[in-house]
Amino acid sequence: xxxxxxLCESRFELIRxxxxxxxxNQASVDHELRHSxxxxxxxxxxxxxxxxxxxxxxRGDVQDNMVETAHAIDSETGLPVYSLYSETREPTExxxxxxxxxxxxxxDVGCRIYTFAYTIANCMRAARRLGKRVIVxxxxxxxxxxxxxxxxxxxGFESFVGQFPxxxxxxxxMGELCRMFNEHWGIGCELEVVTLDGWxxxxxxxxTDAHWVLPSPNIPTPESATxxxxxxxxxxxxxxxxRGTTRPFEILGAPYVxxxxxxxxxxxxxxxxxxxxxxxxxxxxQKHAGEACGGVQIHVLERREFRPVLxxxxxxxxxxxxxxxxxxxxxxxxxxxxxxNPFDVIAGTDSLRKAFERGDTLEAISDxxxxxxxxxxxxxxxxxxx
Numbered sequence: 517x518x519x520x521x522x523l524c525e526s527r528f529e530l531i532r533x534x535x536x537x538x539x540x541n542q543a544s545v546d547h548e549l550r551h552s553x554x555x556x557x558x559x560x561x562x563x564x565x566x567x568x569x570x571x572x573x574x575r576g577d578v579q580d581n582m583v584e585t586a587h588a589i590d591s592e593t594g595l596p597v598y599s600l601y602s603e604t605r606e607p608t609e610x611x612x613x614x615x616x617x618x619x620x621x622x623x624d625v626g627c628r629i630y631t632f633a634y635t636i637a638n639c640m641r642a643a644r645r646l647g648k649r650v651i652v653x654x655x656x657x658x659x660x661x662x663x664x665x666x667x668x669x670x671x672g673f674e675s676f677v678g679q680f681p682x683x684x685x686x687x688x689x690m691g692e693l694c695r696m697f698n699e700h701w702g703i704g705c706e707l708e709v710v711t712l713d714g715w716x717x718x719x720x721x722x723x724t725d726a727h728w729v730l731p732s733p734n735i736p737t738p739e740s741a742t743x744x745x746x747x748x749x750x751x752x753x754x755x756x757x758x759r760g761t762t763r764p765f766e767i768l769g770a771p772y773v774x775x776x777x778x779x780x781x782x783x784x785x786x787x788x789x790x791x792x793x794x795x796x797x798x799x800x801x802q803k804h805a806g807e808a809c810g811g812v813q814i815h816v817l818e819r820r821e822f823r824p825v826l827x828x829x830x831x832x833x834x835x836x837x838x839x840x841x842x843x844x845x846x847x848x849x850x851x852x853x854x855x856x857n858p859f860d861v862i863a864g865t866d867s868l869r870k871a872f873e874r875g876d877t878l879e880a881i882s883d884x885x886x887x888x889x890x891x892x893x894x895x896x897x898x899x900x901x902x
Contacts (some may be wrong), residue, residue: 517713518726519653519691520544520552520621524559530651530708532561534646537607537640537890539568539600543578543623543729557593564595564719565614570622570635572732573600574808575786576578579733579802580759581751581851601631605640605676609646617649623731624690626659627642627667627745628682629862631851633690634729637679637697640869644705645684646653653710654691656724658741659902660826661687661717666745666825668888669864676851678864683885683892684825685745689901696899720819734764743814747830749868752859754844755835756809767797768831769811772842779812781834785878789821790814826882829868833881834870 519553522548523530536556538544544552556564573585574597585599598611614620622632636652642880643650666684674680681700686693691709698707720729721738730736735744740763747765750757758767769775775794782792793811799805812831814820816879836843850858871881 518546518655519710520555520711521546523619523651523653523710524555526839528556528559528562529864530710531619533563534555534616535565535614537566537568537612537618538564538620539570539620539636541570541572541574541622541731543731543851545729546619547726549727549729551596553590553593554617556619557645562591566585566611567593567597567619568611568639569597569599569601571631573599573601576730576732582655582849589901594616600635605635605712606741607642612642612648613645615648617651618643619651620694621651621653621655622690623655623729624657624693625735625741625744626657626685626687626866627687627748628666628684629677629745632681633697636677636694637703638707640694640698640703640707644703648843649706649708649779651708651710652691652694654689654712654718656712656715656721656726657687657689658721658738659685659687659745661689661900663888664892665686665823665885666866667863667868669883670867673856673860673864673866675853675861681888683889686896688896689868692896692899695901696896699702699847700895700899715902717902718763734759736764742816742819742822743824743827744826746826747814747831749828749832749859749862752846752850752857753801753832753835754803754846754864755832756799756803756811758797758799759803760801760805760875761797763813765814767795767811767813769795769797769809770835770839770842771807771809772839772878773810773835775812776799777838778810778834781838782812782830785829785830787830788823789818790816790824790827826878829881830878833872833878837875
């Protein structure tokens, strides 16, 4: 049972009689694919007064990285829609003046480098400042809640794709993250998490009975979510991460890449649970649009063995090592950061880029993550709900 369904089953006990704002998007649905806004609006005891949309918009129809959405009136409910990916990424006092409690119902993808958790964190800060309550309706982590991986974000590299010292893949649900934001990192708002029933940490999304609705335009399937924590690093380079194809984050490459050479190099790492198939593709938009590209498709054969972050880092390292003359880091800005290398913003450190430039081995890079992961594992234990 999803958090929003549990809230409904309780006859909206937590919000009955209150003026309610809802942070949601197209993936905010129950097992019958009914939208959370419809569930709240159709209830007799809830006064739904405003909708709030994250990056990509409340309908998920807008592309990535500083493509903002406008405030609007929702055609279905007639309610005002306030964009939290606009001139502001935190709700203003005016936006919350008709709201007593803000219900947040967003599907995360299990990766630090995804803005939805920080949209909720910003809402929590505004709620604390203005004396509002926040209720987070929990949803499964699509990658399960056991494994975590990658470097922990370093101080000085905070951004809208990383506000807190989390590892790249964190293994927490949205509700657990928000508890950690609130208590461990001191936001301090009046927060309640409506937990899941029937979910356990070892379950991947396809092993639940929930329906996948793409949470953002380039995470169309659970497979794309599975590889995202690694392939997202390519956003900080001029190598295509597969936007403009039907397999974003699974198909990767550039016009100068020799597909078979790259596949051989990646296979040589012996990475667990994954195979790399040489492929060609032509993106229809964004990087290398209309150009023939060589590259690979990532095929995850055993997801519980698969290490998405290490795999993505191996792809970047291989492209850097093989195609150094053509390979380029992306130029700023990235997610409103104008003074840092976009790859460093994504990685949450400049150490990873410098490791590539020094020629460090993949094993050395992976080993460098361990101390931070041990610290994170100890800290997160207090906030796990399942």
